[in-house]
Amino acid sequence: MTTHSRPAIAATGLRKSFGDHVVLDGIDLTVPQGTVFSLLGANGAGKTTTVKILSTLIGPDAGDVRVAGHDVVREADAVRAAIGVTGQFSAVDNLLTGRDNLRLMADLHHLTRADGKRRATGLLDQFDLADAADKPVSTYSGGMRRRLDLAMTLVGSPRVIFLDEPTTGLDPRSRRDMWQIVRDLVAGGVTIFLTTQYLEEADELADRIAVLDKGRIVAEGTAEELKRRIPGGHVRLRFADTDGLDAAQRVLGQASRENDTLALRVPSDGSLRSLKTLISLLDDRAIEVDELSVHTPDLDDVFLALTDTRKVAAQ
Template structure:
């Protein structure tokens, strides 16, 4: 595992922010820590990126022990926080050159790396302009480009699309996909459920300092009641026959449509179809409806993601 966390704890005074969380993140994947605004996601990132000490627990990042090898961890990671770390008085190229100097790349290697990143993040035309003239999306792209100057193995993205318009968010999502395709591991914290659904290979839900659920987006959705299969029939005869076979089915608003409770698994669908097929009941249309991550989060935590709960 590129990131392995066991029993991580952190309190501020008598306020418990992290209450013994366990996390495992395979290399070359996107792992999303999902939680309400202020639920401790940023605290987790600060600890795993060596910016804040934990009260208890063990963690390894990129193969290095967080407590005993903090310098090695820092050399292997990059961090992009909620708020841009760029210097708006400098140009985009100057910001990147500054990072290259901090990474001791050398003059020629630094120039090459800066040029590569300007092209990769579609900032070449704006490279000589002060960052104060950049749009929000351009600033966030530059911020992430600066994180990549040192070619990190692991990147912590803490609320990376906060404040971006829909196009800027989609641009950032594509950048994340490209990074993962190149072998980088992404640890993503977000309160945007659609962002986690779109990007994450696995998701952990954080509530009151504990991980209350973990899995793929589809696995989490299947845990929540409300999933169903919607069956449309060509005529009343087939609909009535299906009602007789599927005792748990209920009529939809449409007279020729039935709703059958289902967890959406392949096995459940196959069983449903086989039952109808054995009785030669023709289905005109079949569609699967599952809860979304909003339903998952509300069911697991009892509150929407925009409610402020803890630090």
């Protein structure tokens, strides 16, 4: 078996339209096993449609799509046996208890009664739901519901997990809990396909990020690679008075001045060498600097630059 060289997800030329509306306009994706791949995009960019196609919920109009080595159209059953999906809208049974929901999944995965019971209890503990295990899901908070949703997905020990905006609408604490869960899963060798509109989330979790805009992938790479593609790194210097500000500007030349905050923005790649040069320039002339901070472009800059040129130009 060539299991380990084979990518967990591979799509080429993936297209999908609903009527006249083109949602996915030729997408190529490759996700190696045991990694986190994040699909980043605004609402309506086509993220959910991509997940639906990869998870066999809907068929592609064109393209070759393989998940866990199987074609999503011709071998949908084999794909379903290998994947787990946690969607944007929680797929839990509200009338049942958390434990019932997990037992239901265990039964559908044909675990024995004893195994199912053990698995349910284990997951309830792992996802911090043990106290609410026997309460109806309708009484759960958003974060608990999302954790249960993911726990249900894990009952069948899937090799590839799709998480469609798993933290949308969660409070910061629940979001961090969810991130930790994802990291633990990846440590266990699972492949994660994550969609999100939070750049911070992609930055935290993903090995590789693809930016989806209007049905096309406009950039792909690691978070660092994407950030490097965008200019905007600078050092910000703040001074005690206008004299210092004036003096510094004479020395540094091409810097943009913020009069009301007595600060200068000096373009910089943030490397130690450029900082050293900058500091000695100021030091030689005995210019007092109150505060120095280094700014690298974050994924927000990348996202805005790639998906909407108007917005960036306006900034």
